[in-house]
């Protein structure tokens with residue numbers, strides 16, 4: 001298994017042979033161990049707006065979904081969520097939302113600045129979609145360290161089947177490379193099993209990740225949301241999602257890879273299985289209980305009824321039960337600094 005050729009990668013993308021799959025997962029665990037030991041890092045997720053100006057065909061937050069009740073958290077509410085997280089021991093906050101025009105550059109700068117001032121030792125991650133380079137620079141200046149922006153599919157034809165014509169893969173990629181140039185730790189990723197997806201598309205996703213070299217890689221199965229155009233489509237396969245986690249780990253061994261909520265939604269042990277396939281991050285929810293159900297990206301999303309402390313306790317137990325070690329530190333990407341000041345992945 002050297003995973004250099006497209007043919008070999010395609011083989012592992014589609015294989016259902018249990019022995020081959022287990023060997024793949026064992027290799028992924030070993031790669032993870034080399035960079036991160038048995039540690040699993042925690043990110044406190046704050047879903048601060050479910051408004052979105054976009055209309056992605058797969059997403060429950062899309063602007064055409066009139067059935068969803070919309071909400072925005074105020075700066076005070078966001079700071080309360082972060083305060084609770086800090087009290088529980090979190091050292092990374094992920095501010096996630098739809099592409100909400102209300103949150104202008106100035107408003108996001110204000111939020112990031114307030115968090116930075118209050119929690120100077122914490123990592124601040126933004127996940128608020130496509131913005132101008134100038135805005136990304138302003139957020140970085142205000143204190144944001146990381147940015148999550150999944151590319152979702154690296155094939156332009158496939159991208160056009162999942163998104164309206166107003167959105168383009170070219171712009172998504174431009175944003176990702178801009179974020180890298182601005183010094184963010186960047187996360188990208190994709191869904192597995194979206195309508196019209198082929199194994200070759202997944203291969204392109206892996207090759208794109210190799211060219212981007214992101215610090216974080218988020219992979220989850222496609223799960224339909226009933227009030228979207230793809231509401232009747234079949235959900236993605238857990239087995240294939242886990243193989244994509246393992247392949248991403250092997251191609252980008254130093255990456256931080258979450259065991260995603262979507263995996264936990266399609267299988268009760270989905271997140272544990274992802275850890276055993278090479279993932280090393282979990283993102284429990286710090287959002288107010290009242291708004292969690294409203295952040296309905298897809299149907300039957302888990303963890304919408306628990307308090308933040310319950311989520312933390314639940315995840316800690318799950319991690320320990322599969323032999324890993326919960327770690328609440330910032331969990332930056334494994335990098336070494338060269339004398340030149342350039343950052344390089346550890347060999």
Ligand code: SF4
Pocket residue numbers: 052053054055056059060061062063097098099129
């Ligand atoms: S996937 Fe993101 S950009 Fe697309 S509709 Fe949902 S929240 Fe908006």
